[in-house]
Amino acid sequence: MPATPDLRKSYDVVIIGAGGHGLATAHALATTWGVRRIAVLDKGYLGGGNTARNTAIVRANYLTPEGVTFYKESMSLFETLSQELDFNIMYTRKPHLTLAHTDASVRTMRWRAEVNKHLGVASELIDEAKVAAIEPCLNMSRDVRYPILGALHHPVGGTARHDAVAWGYAIRGAQAGVEIHQLTEVTGLRVEGTRVRAVETTRGTIEAGQVVQAVAGASSLMARHAGLRLALRTVPLQACVSQPLKPVINSIIVSGSLHCYIWQSQRGELVMGGAVDPYPLWSTRSTLDFKEGLMAHMLELFPFLAEVRMMRQWAGMADMTPDFAPIMGKTPLDNYYIDAGWGTWGFKATPVCGKRMAECVATDTQPDILKPFRHDRFTHFDQVGEAGAASVGS
The missing domain is CATH 3.50.50.60 (FAD/NAD(P)-binding domain)
Structure with missing residues (x-):
């Protein structure tokens, strides 16, 4: 510069x-x-x-026509941004799975998929078998609090540095x-x-x-x-990463019912986050409460992560309308x-x-x-x- x-x-x-x-x-x-x-x-x-x-996620599988149209244009710009800027932003395509755990969320995922397809964004509702085929490591057992009934599959999601x-x-x-x-x-x-x-x-x-x-x-x-x-309303939003692991998770996985998401970075870290904190605050501190709650949800989806260590935790300030x-x-x-x-x-x-x-x-x-x-x-x-x-x- x-x-x-x-x-x-x-x-x-x-x-x-x-x-x-x-x-x-x-x-x-x-x-x-x-x-x-x-x-x-x-x-x-x-x-x-x-x-x-x-946490660097890029997607366009929103709910309203206004939101889908807006983010569809953003994703198309991300695709060529490294070339436009002549600077490697490390843009990587990753499938995006929004899990459905209840009949109501299945209906919502179908709704979102239809809005997306109508506006030219790749998105579809898939069943349990297809979810398991895309992410073999997910816990598909029905003997959990929130069993996975399906997912909104957005194959053109991605991440960028x-x-x-x-x-x-x-x-x-x-x-x-x-x-x-x-x-x-x-x-x-x-x-x-x-x-x-x-x-x-x-x-x-x-x-x-x-x-x-x-x-x-x-x-x-x-x-x-x-x-x-x-x-x-400004509230803290926290996230964290694990120690690096060999590749184990292929997609960006989101659960609205469990208020969590996870994907694996190019360095092998598991990037994880959840819902915003429940109170207004202009601060970027991290909390033990967030960490404990998030890990409980993560272990319901991926029990084999029980012995993995967290490496880094942080927060931002989210301005919510x-x-x-x-x-x-x-x-x-x-x-x-x-x-x-x-x-x-x-x-x-x-x-x-x-x-x-x-x-x-x-x-x-x-x-x-x-x-x-x-x-x-x-x-x-x-x-x-x-x-x-x-x-x-x-």
């Missing part, structure tokens, strides 16, 4: 947050729309927030003129009428033509500086744009978010694909209801 120059007094676009979404938006603004005076600000370091704390995605966008963006200012905390926004005139930071005040907020778990706090109230869908695009302020509400599924949206948020900023219009996720949908009771976002449906 080229050296970062001194902070200027003004920029055409200021992006708050140097995570995957902020960097992808900056990259698209510079390379697609020809915007040259762009500053990306972060109170920490490049890609050090939720981008560095997720999360920090490599951030680095790739940062390097190519910086080469196109984007300035990435780390350790530069935004402390306030200077609002005059219906416009944000300047961004106040720990390194001085910057005048801005347009401002994009992409700060994940801190979204509601940052929006307050702009005088906006977001329909968000009432309808489990993001908040994207224009706001009541003329030149302030929001990218928030990603909860547990923000990483897999990185390429499409950068592409479409850049379009929104450059044209000052809400792209059609982002209209369902507009800021004011909660006041108009026009919610999306993307329960498939957390790999469950109701």
Whole structure:
């Protein structure tokens, strides 16, 4: 990356947050729309927030037409992202299995499969025999609390190296003129009428033509500086990895009933996670309670893991909306744009978010694909209801 120059007094676009979404938006603004005076600000370091704390899963098997359409485009962009950035993001195809343990969840998986197929996304409901054939190590016994009755099979799921995605966008963006200012905390926004005139930071005040907020778990706090109230609740989301093992799990396996998921990385680690913590908190600490609960569920699915040791545990801050869908695009302020509400599924949206948020900023219009996720949908009771976002449906 080229050296970062001194902070200027003004920029055409200021992006708050140097995570995957902020960097992808900056990259698209510079390379697609020809915007040259762009500053990306972060109170920490490049890609050090939720981008560095997720579990790198990519999929498009959502529940609503709006969600499926959005993530279908994101997956198509992931397929060629290494070539576009000339940087290996280690994108790997992996089948995705969302397990069904009850008759109700079987009906929901059938519903999701039909929505997916209608919109051109490979997805189907499979029975127990096919689940066992794809994942021989799964415990298919009926003598457990939640027996496996079938699964939603998404053969085109995948994973990507999360920090490599951030680095790739940062390097190519910086080469196109984007300035990435780390350790530069935004402390306030200077609002005059219906416009944000300047961004106040720990390194001085910057005048801005347009401002994009992409700060994940801190979204509601940052929006307050702009005088906006977001329909968000921030809760910790924890994950962990085991010691490396020889290849044993072929797919990404998710259980909504057990609130857990698992896949095996290229290094052999078992990457595991579960539901968000049940209380709001702006913290990235790990807890014993999460670890104990998750391991109980994992051993129901894979009893042979009983002697495997956990190697590393961490947490991120998930910004959850009432309808489990993001908040994207224009706001009541003329030149302030929001990218928030990603909860547990923000990483897999990185390429499409950068592409479409850049379009929104450059044209000052809400792209059609982002209209369902507009800021004011909660006041108009026009919610999306993307329960498939957390790999469950109701």
